[in-house]
Amino acid sequence: MLSCAEFLAEFGDYLEHAADPELRSRLEEHLHECKTCRVIVDSTRKTIRIVTDSECFTLSADAVEPIVAQVMSRIRESKR
Amino acid sequence: MSRSPTTPREQLKHPQLVAAFGFVPNLFDAQGQLPRAIEAEERLIDAVVVCENRLSRPQKESLLCGVANVRKSDYCRALFGNAHPAASPEDSAILRFALKLAKQGPFVSGNDVEVLRGAGFEDAAILEAVVTTALGQMLCTLAEGLRPAVDSGLTPPLPVSLPELPESLDWIETPGPYLRSPARAADNFQPYSFLREAYGFVPNLYRGQSLRPDLVEAEVHALAQVLLPEDLLSRIQKEQILLSLSAANLNTYYVAMRGQILSAMGVSLEESDQIIEDHHHSRIPAPDKTLLDETRKLACLPARSDRWFEAAPLRAVGFTQPQIVEAVVMSALANFLNTLQAGLGTVPDFPPRRVFTAKDLYPPSGQARPTSDGAIADDPDAALVARVQNGETDAFEELVRRHTRRIFGTLAGLVGNMDDARDATQDVFLKAFENLGRFQGRSKFSTWLTSIAINTGTDILRQRRPSEPLEEVDQDEGFRPRQIQSWADNPEQVLNASQRDKLVKEAVLRLPEKYRVAVLLRDINQISTEEAAAALELSVPALKARLLRGRLMLRERLAEHFIAPEKGTADA
Numbered sequence: 001m002l003s004c005a006e007f008l009a010e011f012g013d014y015l016e017h018a019a020d021p022e023l024r025s026r027l028e029e030h031l032h033e034c035k036t037c038r039v040i041v042d043s044t045r046k047t048i049r050i051v052t053d054s055e056c057f058t059l060s061a062d063a064v065e066p067i068v069a070q071v072m073s074r075i076r077e078s079k080r
Numbered sequence: 081m082s083r084s085p086t087t088p089r090e091q092l093k094h095p096q097l098v099a100a101f102g103f104v105p106n107l108f109d110a111q112g113q114l115p116r117a118i119e120a121e122e123r124l125i126d127a128v129v130v131c132e133n134r135l136s137r138p139q140k141e142s143l144l145c146g147v148a149n150v151r152k153s154d155y156c157r158a159l160f161g162n163a164h165p166a167a168s169p170e171d172s173a174i175l176r177f178a179l180k181l182a183k184q185g186p187f188v189s190g191n192d193v194e195v196l197r198g199a200g201f202e203d204a205a206i207l208e209a210v211v212t213t214a215l216g217q218m219l220c221t222l223a224e225g226l227r228p229a230v231d232s233g234l235t236p237p238l239p240v241s242l243p244e245l246p247e248s249l250d251w252i253e254t255p256g257p258y259l260r261s262p263a264r265a266a267d268n269f270q271p272y273s274f275l276r277e278a279y280g281f282v283p284n285l286y287r288g289q290s291l292r293p294d295l296v297e298a299e300v301h302a303l304a305q306v307l308l309p310e311d312l313l314s315r316i317q318k319e320q321i322l323l324s325l326s327a328a329n330l331n332t333y334y335v336a337m338r339g340q341i342l343s344a345m346g347v348s349l350e351e352s353d354q355i356i357e358d359h360h361h362s363r364i365p366a367p368d369k370t371l372l373d374e375t376r377k378l379a380c381l382p383a384r385s386d387r388w389f390e391a392a393p394l395r396a397v398g399f400t401q402p403q404i405v406e407a408v409v410m411s412a413l414a415n416f417l418n419t420l421q422a423g424l425g426t427v428p429d430f431p432p433r434r435v436f437t438a439k440d441l442y443p444p445s446g447q448a449r450p451t452s453d454g455a456i457a458d459d460p461d462a463a464l465v466a467r468v469q470n471g472e473t474d475a476f477e478e479l480v481r482r483h484t485r486r487i488f489g490t491l492a493g494l495v496g497n498m499d500d501a502r503d504a505t506q507d508v509f510l511k512a513f514e515n516l517g518r519f520q521g522r523s524k525f526s527t528w529l530t531s532i533a534i535n536t537g538t539d540i541l542r543q544r545r546p547s548e549p550l551e552e553v554d555q556d557e558g559f560r561p562r563q564i565q566s567w568a569d570n571p572e573q574v575l576n577a578s579q580r581d582k583l584v585k586e587a588v589l590r591l592p593e594k595y596r597v598a599v600l601l602r603d604i605n606q607i608s609t610e611e612a613a614a615a616l617e618l619s620v621p622a623l624k625a626r627l628l629r630g631r632l633m634l635r636e637r638l639a640e641h642f643i644a645p646e647k648g649t650a651d652a
Contacts, residue, residue, distance in 0.1 A: 008561070012628035036564050040635075043567040046642065047635040050571060051603045056585035057492040059485045059502075067488075067502065068480045071509045075473060 002030040007037050015044055094118070096126040105159055106228035107219065113402040114312075117409045120305035121218070124416075127298035128215045134205035139171060140212045143178040147216030150182040151380075152517045155223040156216070158234040173199040178213040185381060185422035186330045186436065190254030193425070203259040204291050210423030211295055217380045218416035225378055225389045225408030256425025257288045269293065271300035278308060279341060285333070285417070285426045299420075306413050312406045316345055317368060320355060321407060324372045325414040327356040328379035330440050333421045334414075336432035349433060356434055367397040375407050380415040387531060387617075388515055396542035461525035468516055476516075480509050483526060486605050487533045493600040494537030496589045504540060508533045523614050530607070530615040534597055541593065561632055563639035571642035587637040595630030602627050 002010070007030045013019040014027050031038050059067075094104050108118050129140055141160060148156035177196055181188050196206050271293075272282045286296050307318055319342050326334035339352040354362040359372045370393050377389045389411075391404050399407070459465075461482070467475035487508050492501035511532050512519075519528055568574050575583070588596060588604070601612035613623035 008632075012624045015628075015631075039564055039566050040561050040632075043563070043639060043642070044631055044635050046567050046571050047631060047638055048603055050580060050638065050642075051584055051588070051599065051631075051634060052606065053572070054581050054584040054604070055577075056581040056588070057489045057501075057600075057604055059488040059492075061485075063502075064481065064484045067484050067505055068477060071480050071506050071513075072474075072477050074506070074510060075476065075513050079473065 001033065002026055004030075004034060004037055007031075007034070008040070011037075011041065015041065015048065094122060096122040096130065099130050100125045101159065103231070105231050107155065107159070107222055107226065110226040110228040111222075111405055111409065114405050114409060116305040116309065117406070120302040121222075123301055124215060124218075124298045127294050128208075128211050131294065133208060133292070134202065135174075135208045135212070139174065140208070142171065142175055143209060143212045144216045144219070146175050146179050147182040147213055148220055150179055151217070151220040151224070153220040153223050154517060155228060155230055156220050158230045159219075161234075170199050170201070174201065174205075174209050178209055178216075181210065181213045181419060181423045182217060182380070185419055187252075188422050188425075189252040190256065190258045190425060191252060193258040207259060207289060207291055207295070207424070210420060211289075211292075213423060214416045214419035217419045218412040221378050221380065221412035221415045222408060225411060226405065254425070256427050257284070258423075258425040259288060259291070269296075271296050274300055274304065278303070280344070281429065283337060283426075283429050285421055285424070288424050288426050302413060302416075306406075306409055312400075312403045313371075313410070316342065316347065317371060318406075318410045319345065319347075320359075320364065320368065320372060321375045321410045322414045322417075323352060324355055324359060324376050325379050325411055326418055327434075327436075328376050329381045329415070329418040329422075330436035331418040331421060332432050332434065332436050333426055333428050334418055335434055335436075336428045336430045339433060340430045353433060367399065370394060370397045371399065371407060375411045378408070378411040378415070380419060387528075387535075388518055390535065390539075392539045393535075393542070396539065459521065459524045459526075462521060465516065465519065465521070465525050468513070469519075476509075476513055479512075479525070483529055484509075486526070486607075487529060489605050490530060490533045490600055491537045493588055493596065493604055494534070494593075495540050500540060504533075504536050508536050511536070524611065526607075527611045527615045530601065530605075530611070531617070534615060538593070561636060563636055563643075565639070565643045567639070567642045568644040574642055583638060583641060584634075587634050590637065591630055591633055595626050595633060598623060598626040599630040599634065603631070 007027060010023065011019075011027055014024060019027060031041065094108065097104050097108060108121070111118050111121075129137070129144070145157065145160040148160050173196060177188075177192055180192060193206060196209070201209075271286065275282045275286060286300065289296050289299075307322070308315065319338055323335060323338040323342065326338060335356055339349055339356075342352050343349050351362055351364075355364070355372070359369055362369070364372075374389050374391075374394055377387050389408070391401075394404050394407070395401075461479060464475050464479050468479070484505060488501055488505045491504045491508070492498055495501055495504060508529065512529055519525070523531075572580070588599060591599065597616065598612065601607050601615065602609065607615075609620055609623060609627075612627075613620045616623060618626070
């Protein structure tokens with residue numbers, strides 16, 4: 001069976017449900033026996049969900065057009 | 081070639097440039113801190129272009145213009161002016177040969193040289209065509225790296241219609257050398273003595289050009305002026321640029337030769353092998369890796385990368401402006417030598433440890449194999465990009481609109497400050513517009529734009545050093561999850577959206593840069609793993625490894641806020 005260190009090195013694809021069947025079965029075998037790694041998988045998936053849903057680096061929709069206008073104005077100016 | 085009035089002082093200082101161009105082009109002014117390089121280039125230009133031998137001056141100018149079009153160098157297209165249209169089948173044959181050599185050097189074989197012989201060209205004329213093409217590559221590389229302003233009074237002509245190259249290319253191995261002329265130079269020929277002194281042997285490349293001793297003299301003089309002096313970059317740094325660019329150009333001959341020369345200078349063959357495969361994993365100092373990162377972008381094999389050379393990363397790691405100019409000049413010389421060898425089919429002086437084949441044209445990381453014209457087939461931005469490339473500036477507006485939010489997100493996550501991110505977003509689009517001529521569609525436009533954003537954001541972070549360290553404190557080795565308590569079933573209910581955003585922002589900005597970028601691209605911008613890997617020039621497995629590490633670090637930092645108190649500690 002995989003050790004915890006081996007599990008942690010390999011479970012990236014598993015997080016995204018993209019591990020190939022052979023790897024998935026080895027990872028799940030480990031998970032069945034190891035509560036710590038089960039907690040890590042669960043909390044990492046939740047981390048991804050929170051980060052993905054976050055709007056901390058999002059530009060508001062009404063801020064887009066001023067940037068577009070400034071970029072195009074600078075381009076047109078440079079071509080004069 | 082374009083002519084314009086020049087001052088008597090310029091005529092006096094650079095008579096050969098004036099003879100070639102009618103004035104002293106900005107390209108050479110941009111190298112003012114390196115007069116020895118200008119002198120070497122001037123001598124090469126005189127031997128290759130000005131001295132008429134078997135090919136006429138208009139024929140050579142037509143080849144130079146063809147190379148500038150292949151390299152999409154607006155500066156050189158303006159400098160060389162409109163090519164004289166191929167007036168005869170012979171002219172057309174030699175132009176087609178030069179275009180193939182410039183665009184697809186590794187595919188040139190003895191068969192192409194036979195076609196020229198069939199069209200009536202003797203070996204001396206073929207040699208001139210090869211050297212002229214190599215010179216065109218050199219001048220385009222200089223223009224790409226130094227970015228001089230187009231010379232006053234000149235404008236780039238509209239793209240010319242060039243002879244078509246075959247759609248499907250075969251990597252045909254024919255034994256070299258392709259020219260049959262026997263070596264005529266005596267062993268005491270001065271350039272040979274110089275090469276023996278410098279390298280311990282006379283490379284086959286120079287023996288193979290003995291039909292034109294004046295060319296050999298000019299080329300060896302360029303080595304003496306550019307490669308050997310150690311007042312700016314060290315000889316080893318320059319040899320490594322030559323080795324790395326030769327690998328990028330898939331030049332077996334030069335990779336074998338430079339590996340041996342570096343070995344004689346104390347750099348092991350294994351270390352050179354590592355530079356050839358991926359210098360990031362070699363043991364050379366970090367600034368030298370940046371030097372190879374940037375100079376490799378100047379490789380003449382087109383569009384192995386859509387990225388362009390930038391001086392800022394080199395300045396950030398301590399290189400001076402004269403050293404940066406020398407790095408560009410060295411890259412230009414490397415492309416000159418690689419093109420020369422590819423056209424002449426020179427056989428290696430040493431048994432090659434690494435033989436490049438057609439397979440090396442396509443990266444192993446699962447990236448799509450380019451189509452015959454190198455374009456990604458399903459890029460939703462392709463039509464707009466093509467319109468901008470054809471001069472329709474207004475079409476760029478929609479591209480800016482489509483990508484502003486994503487580019488802003490990447491930059492905000494890198495630089496942290498929203499105002500800086502807004503300014504940097506504009507800079508990214510301006511850089512993209514300025515360099516769109518070089519974009520050849522080997523990645524999606526959005527991927528290319530993302531890579532510009534990452535470079536721009538990284539430069540901003542570098543400029544903040546040392547006042548604002550990048551937190552590259554190494555948490556790499558030995559990183560292990562420490563928080564092993566169960567999280568609440570619905571962590572979103574533990575804190576409101578604004579509190580969560582604040583936490584995520586702080587945690588992301590505290591990540592070491594390489595993990596932060598991976599998380600930003602995949603989890604914040606939600607672009608595919610393959611695109612994120614391409615934007616960072618990483619293999620897919622390398623991107624996945626960084627992403628997993630970044631996610632685990634984030635988990636660690638968010639954990640204390642989301643632990644389910646009632647579930648307690650896991651049985652570790």
